Amino acid sequence: MAAEDDVLFTITRAHLDTGLRGIPVGTCGTSAVDPIKGVSYVGYPVAELYELEPEAVVHLLFYKHLPSDDELAAFKADLRARVGMPAAVVEALKVLPKEGHPMEWLISGLMYLGMTSKTGDYVEDAKNVVARAPELVAAIFRIRSGWGDPIAPDPSKNLIDNFVHMLGVPDADPERLGEVLRAFYVLHLDHGGGNLSTFTGKAVASGLADQYASLAASMCALYGPLHGRANQDCLNFVRSVGTDDEAEVERFVRNALANGDKIYGFGHAVLRAEDPRATIQYAVGERICPDDPLFRTAVTLRKVAVGVLSGIDKVSNPYPNVDAVSGTLLNAVGLTDSNFYTVLFGLSRMTGIAAQIIDERERARGGKGVPIYRPKYIAQGQPPRSIRD
Ligand code: MLT
Numbered sequence: 001m002a003a004e005d006d007v008l009f010t011i012t013r014a015h016l017d018t019g020l021r022g023i024p025v026g027t028c029g030t031s032a033v034d035p036i037k038g039v040s041y042v043g044y045p046v047a048e049l050y051e052l053e054p055e056a057v058v059h060l061l062f063y064k065h066l067p068s069d070d071e072l073a074a075f076k077a078d079l080r081a082r083v084g085m086p087a088a089v090v091e092a093l094k095v096l097p098k099e100g101h102p103m104e105w106l107i108s109g110l111m112y113l114g115m116t117s118k119t120g121d122y123v124e125d126a127k128n129v130v131a132r133a134p135e136l137v138a139a140i141f142r143i144r145s146g147w148g149d150p151i152a153p154d155p156s157k158n159l160i161d162n163f164v165h166m167l168g169v170p171d172a173d174p175e176r177l178g179e180v181l182r183a184f185y186v187l188h189l190d191h192g193g194g195n196l197s198t199f200t201g202k203a204v205a206s207g208l209a210d211q212y213a214s215l216a217a218s219m220c221a222l223y224g225p226l227h228g229r230a231n232q233d234c235l236n237f238v239r240s241v242g243t244d245d246e247a248e249v250e251r252f253v254r255n256a257l258a259n260g261d262k263i264y265g266f267g268h269a270v271l272r273a274e275d276p277r278a279t280i281q282y283a284v285g286e287r288i289c290p291d292d293p294l295f296r297t298a299v300t301l302r303k304v305a306v307g308v309l310s311g312i313d314k315v316s317n318p319y320p321n322v323d324a325v326s327g328t329l330l331n332a333v334g335l336t337d338s339n340f341y342t343v344l345f346g347l348s349r350m351t352g353i354a355a356q357i358i359d360e361r362e363r364a365r366g367g368k369g370v371p372i373y374r375p376k377y378i379a380q381g382q383p384p385r386s387i388r389d
Helices: 054-063 069-082 087-094 102-117 122-145 159-167 174-187 196-205 211-222 230-241 246-258 276-288 293-310 323-332 338-367
Strands: 031-034 038-041
Touching: 038 054, 038 276, 054 069, 054 122, 054 159, 054 174, 054 338, 069 122, 087 102, 087 122, 102 122, 102 211, 102 338, 122 159, 122 211, 122 338, 159 174, 174 276, 174 323, 174 338, 196 211, 196 338, 211 338, 230 293, 230 323, 230 338, 246 293, 276 293, 276 323, 293 323, 323 338
Parallel strands: none
Antiparallel strands: 031 038
């Protein structure tokens, strides 16, 4: 057991203004991110979890153990009993400006949900968000996409099956859509304590804001194009390649780099190998949509772009990340509007963030909780002086 006064990290001036990159600032009980092996949830590699029922993995994040059959049945029944958004939330969504991004609708919807549903108890509100967020997201999809009125939840259905039911995606095969969304949901749940949306949610909660406000803040962070919104840009990038021919894809990648354009879906702040969440999604794609043209392009990019990026000295990680192929899978099963992809990321990530907020508010430091976040900033160029000088 490490001693309390063990030195974990030496901070120098060179670490200032680097976004806290690599600087230990807290503990995380839900997941860890190894630069080579990638993310594990409570010690289990995500590759061993993504085919479990989503509620079993949510239980793992909340209670730090995989549920027994009886525990899983009880947890699923508990979540089913919590389903149901106040009608006022749907009415509020209907008057939001269509110019807003779907993530702005999600953030607004979370605040409306909080105003009409919050209890102030971090565990109760977390479970209610897990149970009701699918209905919120499905309503956002249907209202904005013109698919008709929101579809009421079916209380007999479990989390993702109910989400597929409420989405009611026109011309989609519910089985294929459900398989992709179950994997997507589990793979995006959590990614250590320091990714921007998780850090933001915990920071806001450290001021004792409730789960809904803290999660809305975390979704504001996820909305950033360098964070969650990268997944919609990734599909648009794959679409722009327009071929799966290796030589032509290599030419496209080299030209893009020569023009200073970004190769979306590759690289990561922490990972130094292929993101296992990408590895898993490529395998899901080979099973679900092996002949989809965009998926074939993404597979060729996986092979070609790594080779090209590996030859660039300043590239610390030339490998695919979670976003590299996620959009091509969603597109292949009927969710073709990439503007909604970050909302799907947020639907999943809210669960992991809510679990980490519970840990920090109710379990950390012997139950006292983590104090309000208050890092130190070094004053720059402001010598002591008086207005009377
Ligand atoms: C995530 O899953 O949050 C992204 O990979 C970004 C990160 O881990 O910082």
